[in-house]
Amino acid sequence: MTTQFLVEQIQKKESFLCIGLDTDLDKIPKHLLDQDDPIFAFNKAIIDATHHLCVAYKPNTAFYEAYGIKGWQALEKTIDYLNSNYPEIFTIADAKRGDIGNTSTRYAKAFFEDLGFDSVTIAPYMGRDSVEPFLAFKDKHTILLALTSNMGAFDFQTKMVNGRELYKEVLEVSKSYENSENLMYVVGATKATFLTEIRKIIPESFLLVPGVGAQGGSLSEVCKYGMSKNVGLLVNSSRGIIYASDQLDFAQASAEKAKEMQLEMSMELKKR
Ligand SMILES: O=C(O)c1cc(=O)[nH]c(=O)n1[C@@H]1O[C@H](COP(=O)(O)O)[C@@H](O)[C@H]1O
Numbered sequence: 001m002t003t004q005f006l007v008e009q010i011q012k013k014e015s016f017l018c019i020g021l022d023t024d025l026d027k028i029p030k031h032l033l034d035q036d037d038p039i040f041a042f043n044k045a046i047i048d049a050t051h052h053l054c055v056a057y058k059p060n061t062a063f064y065e066a067y068g069i070k071g072w073q074a075l076e077k078t079i080d081y082l083n084s085n086y087p088e089i090f091t092i093a094d095a096k097r098g099d100i101g102n103t104s105t106r107y108a109k110a111f112f113e114d115l116g117f118d119s120v121t122i123a124p125y126m127g128r129d130s131v132e133p134f135l136a137f138k139d140k141h142t143i144l145l146a147l148t149s150n151m152g153a154f155d156f157q158t159k160m161v162n163g164r165e166l167y168k169e170v171l172e173v174s175k176s177y178e179n180s181e182n183l184m185y186v187v188g189a190t191k192a193t194f195l196t197e198i199r200k201i202i203p204e205s206f207l208l209v210p211g212v213g214a215q216g217g218s219l220s221e222v223c224k225y226g227m228s229k230n231v232g233l234l235v236n237s238s239r240g241i242i243y244a245s246d247q248l249d250f251a252q253a254s255a256e257k258a259k260e261m262q263l264e265m266s267m268e269l270k271k272r
Pocket residue numbers: 020022060094121147148149150186187188210211212213214215236237238239240
């Protein structure tokens with residue numbers, strides 16, 4: 001998907017919501033456990049109930065890999081379902097990969113070609129030759145971890161390197177990578193006040209912003225400091241939406257949570 005198409009979807013739906021499909025068999029409604037593929041049954045119900053309120057879905061691969069081959073098959077069915085039924089949706093494989101060049105190329109093929117995701121999250125630690133194999137794919141997006149939402153972000157990401165914080169070094173240096181127009185970045189909602197500085201380095205790049213809801217980040221602060229001319233934000237909520245209820249009405253309950261966020265986003269977009 002092109003960035004332009006994503007921006008059009010955001011304007012049309014008045015939403016920059018990304019719903020995280022962090023599907024956990026210990027948390028989904030018990031009645032689904034009798035189904036052949038409870039993970040896919042849960043995802044399908046959530047997607048059907050919420051697709052009009054969001055522009056992106058982000059399955060975190062950890063939740064699928066944890067169930068072995070059955071989990072991977074559920075991931076494959078979920079992305080196929082999205083691509084066949086809701087092609088206007090931007091899809092993110094939250095896999096946090098990155099390795100030496102030839103290995104990264106295989107990861108990129110797995111997520112972009114075999115599974116057919118629009119984007120994948122990548123750790124920048126191994127540098128240029130670990131990221132560029134992902135960037136080589138046209139109209140696919142590489143979402144680089146810049147400043148993450150967790151406490152451990154302060155262990156390395158804010159330490160000084162070459163006279164600036166490491167996360168700023170990641171932003172600056174990655175701008176020189178080949179096909180860097182295919183880059184997006186992760187910035188945690190819990191670090192919203194850092195967004196002013198981040199926008200000085202990457203004024204227009206799209207940011208994937210997890211950490212609202214269960215982790216306590218504020219949507220209004222993210223918008224205040226992080227919104228660009230093109231909106232430039234995909235704000236993710238996983239547990240806060242998909243586990244709104246563990247009863248028969250779970251999909252409807254998740255749609256209500258998603259609707260609350262979409263309304264808040266619509267108001268933020270009108271403020272611009
Ligand atoms: O790359 C991510 O999506 C990510 C980066 C980050 O800094 N923090 C973060 O929470 N995430 C992911 O975003 C999701 C957040 O889930 P909730 O806290 O349940 O909304 C999880 O899948 C995390 O792995």
